[in-house]
Amino acid sequence: xxxxxxxxxxxxxxxxxxxxxxxxxxxxxxxxxxxxxxxxxxxxxxxxxxxxxxxxxxxxxxxxxxxxxxxxxxxxxxxxxxxxxxxxxxxxxxxxxxxxxxxxxxxxxxxxxxxxxxxxxxxxxxxxxxxxxxxxxxxxxxxxxxxxxxxxxxxxxxxxxxxxxxxxxxxxxxxxxxxxxxxxxxxxxxxxxxxxxxxxxxxxxxxxxxxxxxxxxxxxxxxxxxxxxxxxxxxxxxxxxxxxxxxxxxxxxxxxxxxxxxxxxxxxxxxxxxxxxxxxxxxxxxxxxxxxxxxxxxxxxxxxxxxxxxxxxxxxxxxxxxxxxxxxxxxxxxxxxxxxxxxxxxxxxxxxxxxxxxxxxxxxxxxxxxxxxxxxxxxxxxxxxxxxxxxxxxxxxxxxxxxxxxxxxxxxxxxxxxxxxxxxxxxxxxxxxxxxxxxxxxxxxxxxxxxxxxxx
Amino acid sequence: xxxxxxxxxxxxxxxxxxxxxxxxxxxxxxxxxxxxxxxxxxxxxxxxxxxxxxxxxxxxxxxxxxxxxxxxxxxxxxxxxxxxxxxxxxxxxxxxxxxxxxxxxxxxxxxxxxxxxxxxxxxxxxxxxxxxxxxxxxxxxxxxxxxxxxxxxxxxxxxxxxxxxxxxxxxxxxxxxxxxxxxxxxxxxxxxxxxxxxxxxxxxxxxxxxxxxxxxxxxxxxxxxxxxxxxxxxxxxxxxxxxxxxxxxxxxxxxxxxxxxxxxxxxxxxxxxxxxxxxxxxxxxxxxxxxxxxxxxxxxxxxxxxxxxxxxxxxxxxxxxxxxxxxxxxxxxxxxxxxxxxxxxxxxxxxxxxxxxxxxxxxxxxxxxxxxxxxxxxxxxxxxxxxxxxxxxxxxxxxxxxxxxxxxxxxxxxxxxxxxxxxxxxxxxxxxxxxxxxxxxxxxxxxxxxxxxxxx
Numbered sequence: 001x002x003x004x005x006x007x008x009x010x011x012x013x014x015x016x017x018x019x020x021x022x023x024x025x026x027x028x029x030x031x032x033x034x035x036x037x038x039x040x041x042x043x044x045x046x047x048x049x050x051x052x053x054x055x056x057x058x059x060x061x062x063x064x065x066x067x068x069x070x071x072x073x074x075x076x077x078x079x080x081x082x083x084x085x086x087x088x089x090x091x092x093x094x095x096x097x098x099x100x101x102x103x104x105x106x107x108x109x110x111x112x113x114x115x116x117x118x119x120x121x122x123x124x125x126x127x128x129x130x131x132x133x134x135x136x137x138x139x140x141x142x143x144x145x146x147x148x149x150x151x152x153x154x155x156x157x158x159x160x161x162x163x164x165x166x167x168x169x170x171x172x173x174x175x176x177x178x179x180x181x182x183x184x185x186x187x188x189x190x191x192x193x194x195x196x197x198x199x200x201x202x203x204x205x206x207x208x209x210x211x212x213x214x215x216x217x218x219x220x221x222x223x224x225x226x227x228x229x230x231x232x233x234x235x236x237x238x239x240x241x242x243x244x245x246x247x248x249x250x251x252x253x254x255x256x257x258x259x260x261x262x263x264x265x266x267x268x269x270x271x272x273x274x275x276x277x278x279x280x281x282x283x284x285x286x287x288x289x290x291x292x293x294x295x296x297x298x299x300x301x302x303x304x305x306x307x308x309x310x311x312x313x314x315x316x317x318x319x320x321x322x323x324x325x326x327x328x329x330x331x332x333x334x335x336x337x338x339x340x341x342x343x344x345x346x347x348x349x350x351x352x353x354x355x356x357x358x359x360x361x362x363x364x365x366x367x368x369x370x371x372x373x374x375x376x377x378x379x380x381x382x383x384x385x386x387x388x389x390x391x392x393x394x395x396x397x398x399x400x401x402x403x404x405x406x407x408x409x410x411x412x413x414x415x416x417x418x419x420x421x422x423x424x425x426x427x428x429x430x431x432x433x434x435x436x437x438x439x440x441x442x443x444x445x446x447x448x449x450x451x452x453x454x455x456x
Numbered sequence: 457x458x459x460x461x462x463x464x465x466x467x468x469x470x471x472x473x474x475x476x477x478x479x480x481x482x483x484x485x486x487x488x489x490x491x492x493x494x495x496x497x498x499x500x501x502x503x504x505x506x507x508x509x510x511x512x513x514x515x516x517x518x519x520x521x522x523x524x525x526x527x528x529x530x531x532x533x534x535x536x537x538x539x540x541x542x543x544x545x546x547x548x549x550x551x552x553x554x555x556x557x558x559x560x561x562x563x564x565x566x567x568x569x570x571x572x573x574x575x576x577x578x579x580x581x582x583x584x585x586x587x588x589x590x591x592x593x594x595x596x597x598x599x600x601x602x603x604x605x606x607x608x609x610x611x612x613x614x615x616x617x618x619x620x621x622x623x624x625x626x627x628x629x630x631x632x633x634x635x636x637x638x639x640x641x642x643x644x645x646x647x648x649x650x651x652x653x654x655x656x657x658x659x660x661x662x663x664x665x666x667x668x669x670x671x672x673x674x675x676x677x678x679x680x681x682x683x684x685x686x687x688x689x690x691x692x693x694x695x696x697x698x699x700x701x702x703x704x705x706x707x708x709x710x711x712x713x714x715x716x717x718x719x720x721x722x723x724x725x726x727x728x729x730x731x732x733x734x735x736x737x738x739x740x741x742x743x744x745x746x747x748x749x750x751x752x753x754x755x756x757x758x759x760x761x762x763x764x765x766x767x768x769x770x771x772x773x774x775x776x777x778x779x780x781x782x783x784x785x786x787x788x789x790x791x792x793x794x795x796x797x798x799x800x801x802x803x804x805x806x807x808x809x810x811x812x813x814x815x816x817x818x819x820x821x822x823x824x825x826x827x828x829x830x831x832x833x834x835x836x837x838x839x840x841x842x843x844x845x846x847x848x849x850x851x852x853x854x855x856x857x858x859x860x861x862x863x864x865x866x867x868x869x870x871x872x873x874x875x876x877x878x879x880x881x882x883x884x885x886x887x888x889x890x891x892x893x894x895x896x897x898x899x900x901x902x903x904x905x906x907x908x909x910x911x912x
Contacts, residue, residue: 031768031769031770031771031772032768032769032770033769091772091773092766092768092772094766094768095668098667098668155771155772156770156771157771197672199672199773201771201773208736209734209735209736210734210735210736211554211735211883211886211887211888212551212554212885212886212887213734213885213886214856214884214885214886215756215758215760215784215786215885216653216655216786216854216855216856216857217751217854217855217856217880217884218733218734218751218855219751219756219757219758219786219855220697220741220742220747220750220751220754220756220786220855221729221734221739221740221741221747221750221751222734222736222739222740223736223738223739223740224740224758224759226689226759226760226761226762226781227689227693227757227758227759229686230685230686230687230688230689230690230759231686231689231690231695232686233682233683233686233687233690234686234687234689234690234691235690237683239687239809239810241676273677277674278665278666278669278674278677278678279665279666279667280664280665280666280678280679280811280812281811281812281813282679282810282811283677283678283679283811284677284678284679284680284809284810284811285676285677286676291676291677294676294677295673295674295675295676295677298676300671300675300676301675301683302671302675302680302683302773302775303680303682303683303686303765304671304682304765304766304771304772304773304774304775304776305682305764305765305766305767305772305774305776306682306762306764306765306767306779307767308761308762309759309760309761309762309782310548310550310760310761310782311761311762311763311767311782312487312488312548312550313487313488313489314487314488314612314819315487315611315612315613315657315760315782315784315819315820316487316547316548316611316760316761316782316885317547317655317657317758317760317784317885318547318760318761318885318886319758319760320760320761323762325682326765326766326767326771326772328671328771328773330671330672330675330676353695353740354695354738354740355736355737355738355739355740356736356737357737363770363771364771398672398673399672399673399674399675399676400670400672400673401672424673427667428670428673429668429669429670429671429772429773429774430667430668430669430670430774431667431668432667
C-alpha cells in the first residue's frame with residue numbers, strides 16, 4: 001500500500017509535469033551572458049515554488065554569477081538532515097538544426113519529454129521539489145530535516161556554489177546529501193552512482209603572425225596557428241587514446257578488484273553500446289581496458305571546438321593570426337586538477353612548434369570523487385529503490401563530473417547519495433535531450449521513499 | 457611632357473578617387489550568398505561607367521554565379537588587341553573587430569585608402585577603367601584595340617569566367633592580356649609578375665558518433681572528430697613545413713639558375729620581412745629554401761578554419777558528431793590540381809585514425825603558371841614603367857593564384873602582362889586592407905603609358 005505522500009504524488013502527477021514544462025521553457029543557459037536574466041528568472045520561480053509548498057527560509061544567495069536557491073524545513077527533532085542538491089542551469093542548445101522539436105518548447109513524444117534540461121538537471125531537480133511537496137501536503141511534515149540548495153552554474157564549473165560551500169555556512173549543516181543528476185545503468189534497473197571523474201576545461205590559444213595573412217602571399221613563411229594546434233593536439237594524445245603528457249597517469253588509482261568484478265556483471269554489451277549510443281563505426285580508447293573502465297576510471301582528453309579563422313560557407317584563403325582549441329581532460333581518483341593542469345601546460349609549451357606563441361587558460365575545474373558505500377544513507381537508498389523498482393540496486397560510476405560532490409565531502413564531510421533516473425540515451429549536452437516520463441514519475445516516488453526510509 | 461591622356465587623368469584624379477570610394481562601399485563579397493545582390497549591383501555600376509566613357513558592346517554575361525562584365529573598343533585597325541581583366545568581388549571582411557575603420561566605408565589615412573577591396577582588386581581594376589576614360593576623353597580614341605572583361609568570382613575560384621574562356625568566344629580574341637592584381641616588389645620599384653602558384657581549396661569533413669555526445673559520459677570510447685582532424689593535419693605536413701603526401705613534390709619544377717640569381721638581387725631582407733609584414737617571432741618553412749623560394753616556387757599547405765563543435769564563450773563539454781577543416785594547397789609549375797587533389801585525398805583516407813569517417817571535397821582549383829618574358833608586350837610594359845617610375849622593372853613571381861592567367865594561356869594562347877601596383881603590406885584578405893593613393897595615381901598613368909606604348 002503506497003504511503004499518503006506517494007498517493008498524493010500519483011494524483012497530482014499531471015500538474016507536476018506541466019510545472020516542469022514551464023521551467024523547461026526558460027532558456028537558463030549559464031555559459032551565455034545573454035541568458036543571465038533567464039537564469040535569475042528560473043531561480044526566482046523555484047524559490048517561489050519552494051515557498052508555496054511549505055519550505056522555510058527560502059532565499060536567493062547571490063554569487064559572482066547566477067544565484068543559488070536555498071530553502072529548509074528543520075522540525076524533525078532527533079532525525080538526520082539531508083542536503084538536497086540540484087542545478088537549474090542548462091547547456092547551450094546548439095546545433096539547433098539537429099533538434100526535432102525546439103529545445104525550449106518541451107514536447108512529449110514516445111513516452112519521453114524532449115527539451116534542453118529535461119534530464120540534466122531541471123527534470124531531476126524538480127523530482128526533489130515535488131517529493132517534498134507530496135510529503136508536506138500528505139503528512140503535514142517531513143520525515144527528516146531537509147535543506148535544499150540549487151545552483152545555476154553547474155554547467156560552467158560551479159564556482160559560486162564551490163565558494164559558498166568552502167565557507168562552511170551554518171545553513172549547510174547536514175548528515176548527507178542527495179543528488180539526482182545521474183542515470184540508471186539500464187531501463188528499470190535502480191542505480192546509485194558512487195564515483196565521478198573530475199575535470200579541467202582549458203582554452204589553448206596559438207598566435208602566429210601579427211595579423212591575418214593571405215595564404216598565397218605568405219604560405220610557406222608565416223606560421224599557421226591551426227597547423228600548430230593540430231601538431232600540439234596530435235602530440236597530446238596518441239592514436240590509441242593514450243595521453244602523452246609526462247606524469248599524467250602517475251596518480252591514477254585503479255578500481256578495486258571487487259569493483260571491477262561488479263562492473264563485469266552489469267548488463268552491458270560494448271557492441272550494442274557502440275551501435276545504439278555512439279553510432280560510430282568503431283569505438284576508440286586505450287587498449288587493455290573495457291569501455292566502462294575507459295569512461296569511468298581512466299583519464300581522457302577531448303577537443304570541443306576550435307574557434308578562429310574562416311568558418312563560413314565557401315573559401316577564404318587566410319592564414320589567421322590566431323586560433324584557439326577548447327580542450328578538456330577528465331580526471332580520476334587520485335588525480336588533482338591543479339597538478340594535471342600544470343603538467344598539461346608545461347607539455348603544451350614544450351611541444352609547441354617553432355614560430356608561434358601559445359597561451360593556456362584554465363576555464364574551470366572539478367575534483368574526481370569516490371563515495372564509500374558502507375553508510376546508512378546508501379543502505380536506506382537501496383531499500384527504498386527496491387520497494388519502487390522491485391530490483392537490487394547496482395553501483396556504478398559516471399564518466400561525468402559533478403564538482404559539488406567533492407566539495408561537499410571535502411568541506412562539509414557529507415557523503416552524497418547520487419540517485420539519478422536518466423537513461424543512457426537521454427542525449428545529455430546534445431540535441432534532442434529527453435527525460436523518460438515514467439522515470440520522472442518513479443523518480444519522485446523513489447525520492448519520497450528514500451526520505452521516508454532515511455527518516456526512520 | 458605628359459601625353460594629353462595623362463594630363464586628363466591628373467586633372468580628374470580627385471573625381472576618379474571619389475568614384476572608387478563609391479565602388480568600395482558596395483560589399484561585393486562573392487563567397488557569401490547574402491551578398492549576391494551586391495555583386496550584381498557592382499557589375500551593373502561598372503557596366504554603366506564603361507558605357508559612359510565611350511566603350512562599346514557593354515553587357516553583363518551571366519554565369520552560374522555572379523555576372524561577368526564585358527566591353528570593347530575595336531577601331532584601331534592594324535593595331536594589337538589587349539584583353540584587360542580585373543575582378544570586382546572581394547574577400548569576406550571578418551574579423552570585423554580588427555578593422556580600425558569599417559571595411560566598407562573607404563577611409564583615407566596616411567596616404568592610403570583603407571577598405572576591403574581597395575587594392576584586391578577594385579582599386580587596381582578601376583585604374584584600367586580610368587586609363588581608358590583618359591585616353592578616350594583626351595584623344596577621342598584608343599591607341600590599340602581593347603576588350604574589357606571583369607569577373608565577380610575571383611575570390612571563390614572563378615568558375616564562371618573559366619567556363620566562359622574555355623568556350624573560346626569570339627569576343628575574347630586578343631593578342632595579350634593586361635592584369636593588375638599583383639604588387640610592386642617594394643615601394644617605388646616597377647614590377648612585373650611572371651609566375652603564379654596554383655591551388656586546390658578543400659574541405660575535409662570527419663564524422664565520428666551519430667550525434668553530439670557528452671565528453672564526460674563518452675570520453676574514452678567515442679571518437680573525437682577534432683582530435684582526428686588534428687592527427688590527420690599533423691600527418692599532412694611536418695614541423696619543418698614539408699608536405700608528407702606521397703608523390704606531392706614529384707612534378708615540382710625548380711626555378712632556373714638565372715631566375716634564382718635575379719631573386720637574390722632583389723631588395724629583400726628576411727628579418728625585415730618577418731618583423732614588418734608577418735610579425736611572428738620567427739618564420740617557418742622548408743629548410744634549404746629562401747623565403748622567396750618558399751612562397752613563390754614551393755608548394756604549401758594551409759588550414760584556414762575548423763568549423764564544428766562549440767566555439768562560443770566559455771565551456772561546453774561536447775564531443776561533436778562531426779568537424780571540418782578548410783585546407784588549401786598552393787601548387788607550383790608543373791603540378792596539376794587534379795593530381796594534387798587525388799594524392800591528397802588518397803593520403804587523408806590512408807592516415808585517418810580508427811573510428812571516424814572522412815570525406816574530402818574540392819571547393820575550387822587553379823593551375824600554376826609561368827609567363828615567358830621575351831614578347832613585345834612585356835618589353836612595352838617595362839618601357840612604359842620606366843617612363844613613369846624612373847627605374848628598371850624587376851620580374852618577380854607571386855605566391856598567390858590568379859586562375860584566369862592559366863586559362864587565358866591554355867584556351868586563348870594569350871600571354872598576360874601582370875602589372876600591379878599593390879604593396880607588400882597592403883593586408884590583402886586581412887583586416888585593414890589598403891591601397892596606396894600615390895600608387896593608384898601612378899598606376900593609372902602607367903596603364904595609359906603602357907597602352908600607348910603597346911599601340912605604337
